[in-house]
Amino acid sequence: MATPSLELKGASFTLSVLHIYSTDLDKFATELAAKVAQAPQFFVGAPLVVNLSAIESADLDIVAIRQVMQQHNLVLVGFTGANEALTRQIRTMGLAILKTGKAVVTPPPPHKETRILQQNIRSGQQIYAQNSDLIIFGNVGNGAEVIADGSIHIFGALRGKAMAGAKGNTQAVILARKLEAELVSVAGQYWLSENLAEHADSTSGCIRLDGDSLVFETLPL
Amino acid sequence: MAHIIVVTSGKGGVGKTTSSAAIATGLALKGHKTVVIDFDIGLRNLDLIMGCERRVVYDFVNVINGEANLNQALIKDKRCENLHILPASQTRDKDALTKEGVGKVLDDLADAGFEYIICDSPAGIETGAMMALYFADTAIVTTNPEVSSVRDSDRILGMLQSKSRRAEQNLEPIREYLLLTRYSPTRVKTGEMLSVGDVEEILAIKLLGVIPESQAVLKASNAGVPVILDKESDAGQAYEDTVSRLLGEELPLRFVTEEKKGFLKRIFGS
Numbered sequence: 127m128a129t130p131s132l133e134l135k136g137a138s139f140t141l142s143v144l145h146i147y148s149t150d151l152d153k154f155a156t157e158l159a160a161k162v163a164q165a166p167q168f169f170v171g172a173p174l175v176v177n178l179s180a181i182e183s184a185d186l187d188i189v190a191i192r193q194v195m196q197q198h199n200l201v202l203v204g205f206t207g208a209n210e211a212l213t214r215q216i217r218t219m220g221l222a223i224l225k226t227g228k229a230v231v232t233p234p235p236p237h238k239e240t241r242i243l244q245q246n247i248r249s250g251q252q253i254y255a256q257n258s259d260l261i262i263f264g265n266v267g268n269g270a271e272v273i274a275d276g277s278i279h280i281f282g283a284l285r286g287k288a289m290a291g292a293k294g295n296t297q298a299v300i301l302a303r304k305l306e307a308e309l310v311s312v313a314g315q316y317w318l319s320e321n322l323a324e325h326a327d328s329t330s331g332c333i334r335l336d337g338d339s340l341v342f343e344t345l346p347l
Numbered sequence: 348m349a350h351i352i353v354v355t356s357g358k359g360g361v362g363k364t365t366s367s368a369a370i371a372t373g374l375a376l377k378g379h380k381t382v383v384i385d386f387d388i389g390l391r392n393l394d395l396i397m398g399c400e401r402r403v404v405y406d407f408v409n410v411i412n413g414e415a416n417l418n419q420a421l422i423k424d425k426r427c428e429n430l431h432i433l434p435a436s437q438t439r440d441k442d443a444l445t446k447e448g449v450g451k452v453l454d455d456l457a458d459a460g461f462e463y464i465i466c467d468s469p470a471g472i473e474t475g476a477m478m479a480l481y482f483a484d485t486a487i488v489t490t491n492p493e494v495s496s497v498r499d500s501d502r503i504l505g506m507l508q509s510k511s512r513r514a515e516q517n518l519e520p521i522r523e524y525l526l527l528t529r530y531s532p533t534r535v536k537t538g539e540m541l542s543v544g545d546v547e548e549i550l551a552i553k554l555l556g557v558i559p560e561s562q563a564v565l566k567a568s569n570a571g572v573p574v575i576l577d578k579e580s581d582a583g584q585a586y587e588d589t590v591s592r593l594l595g596e597e598l599p600l601r602f603v604t605e606e607k608k609g610f611l612k613r614i615f616g617s
């Protein structure tokens with residue numbers, strides 16, 4: 127028997143969904159252009175599903191929407207949540223109507239628990255707490271590096287480098303019982319030891335962002 | 348069960364070999380069957396300090412490579428019944444040490460009834476140093492009271508926590524001790540050296556002993572006699588205290604404050 131040239135299998139894909147909240151096409155075009163400009167790499171050739179559940183009127187130009195998206199090299203896979211009138215319009219264009227399984231369309235952002243270390247971090251060691259805060263019960267030695275996407279709490283001396291808000295979280299802070307760091311940084315703004323020495327004289331304290339610059343606050347630790 | 352102790356430091360020339368020889372001798376003097384192994388392949392220092400360099404026929408690498416058995420390579424100390432030395436090769440390169448090879452020799456030593464196996468580590472963080480610390484149960488982190496030595500010791504402590512057998516197999520971590528060597532209270536007072544307290548605070552591990560800077564050390568190594576056998580000397584006594592603490596005794600520190608010069612010394616100098 128000859129091997130078949132096709133086969134049907136189920137698979138599920140994660141697709142980005144573009145929600146449209148207004149029938150104003152000019153507004154749609156400018157806002158989409160701005161979104162794409164923010165992260166052009168992400169959007170090149172990206173397959174998208176358009177969600178129309180916020181639109182109650184039958185008066186939306188689906189053809190125009192497809193054109194605007196094509197201008198930005200976005201691939202329109204189909205629509206979801208469209209009202210009856212719009213659904214008819216979509217069908218005649220030969221585009222897919224997708225059903226959202228449950229209310230959850232995008233997976234929730236990863237939430238990680240605070241990383242807690244009961245040890246001294248030694249010269250040459252590097253610790254990275256991804257998507258979470260970092261608590262260290264111990265010292266961070268000269269030549270050691272501790273990095274967190276959230277805040278960093280050190281119940282000991284910070285003599286090495288500490289980088290909080292590594293993915294740009296400007297609300298992150300660095301706390302240490304003894305600040306003698308080689309470098310502290312929050313969301314990319316940093317102080318070297320000499321900058322730090324102008325503020326903290328191996329005292330306990332908190333480093334955080336105030337606008338674009340770092341500030342030091344004493345702590346009653 | 349044999350207890351494996353590595354004498355390590357990161358930085359070179361801080362007193363690892365001096366300390367290995369003294370501590371091994373001290374343990375043997377207290378009646379424990381002890382062997383001290385030179386991991387410093389290519390340099391070979393331990394046998395000089397132990398005064399047995401003329402008796403080296405086979406070495407550690409010969410045993411690993413199966414060119415000699417343990418009994419042929421082990422040198423029995425002439426002064427001390429319970430003490431043996433496994434010397435390093437002067438000719439081989441460091442890659443002669445493999446995890447399997449070293450592990451096998453340590454197992455065989457344990458089977459032969461040795462209670463303590465002292466590993467004299469080479470400086471640095473290369474193969475030789477890593478092999479010396481890999482199997483350790485206890486680490487004696489030998490440190491001089493100066494910033495670069497303390498920094499290197501911190502680095503080695505990181506390695507003990509991450510690159511050792513106990514770390515890799517998630518066993519109880521290596522017991523870490525600080526041994527502060529070449530300590531000069533006078534130079535601490537003038538601010539040229541870090542104090543015991545400074546070093547303890549930075550490294551945050553248990554202090555095993557403080558060995559003073561001493562003429563006796565050079566004299567002893569020139570004579571090929573471990574300094575712990577010079578019972579009159581300050582360094583010898585400090586090593587004796589260190590060994591006692593290693594065996595669980597609580598002893599106060601000695602030789603950490605400046606010595607008052609006696610009347611005659613004040614007049615004639617020292």
Ligand SMILES: Nc1ncnc2c1ncn2[C@@H]1O[C@H](COP(=O)(O)OP(=O)(O)OP(=O)(O)O)[C@@H](O)[C@H]1O
Nearest residue numbers: 359360361362363364365470529559560561564565
């Ligand atoms: N307490 C001391 N007082 C005076 N001199 C000392 C003392 N301890 C060690 N020394 C001297 O320091 C030098 C280095 O000592 P040693 O060989 O024991 O160090 P090491 O750490 O084994 O060196 P390496 O890293 O090269 O193996 C030697 O000349 C030794 O005599």
Ligand SMILES: [Mg+2]
Nearest residue numbers: 363364387392
């Ligand atoms: Mg040595």
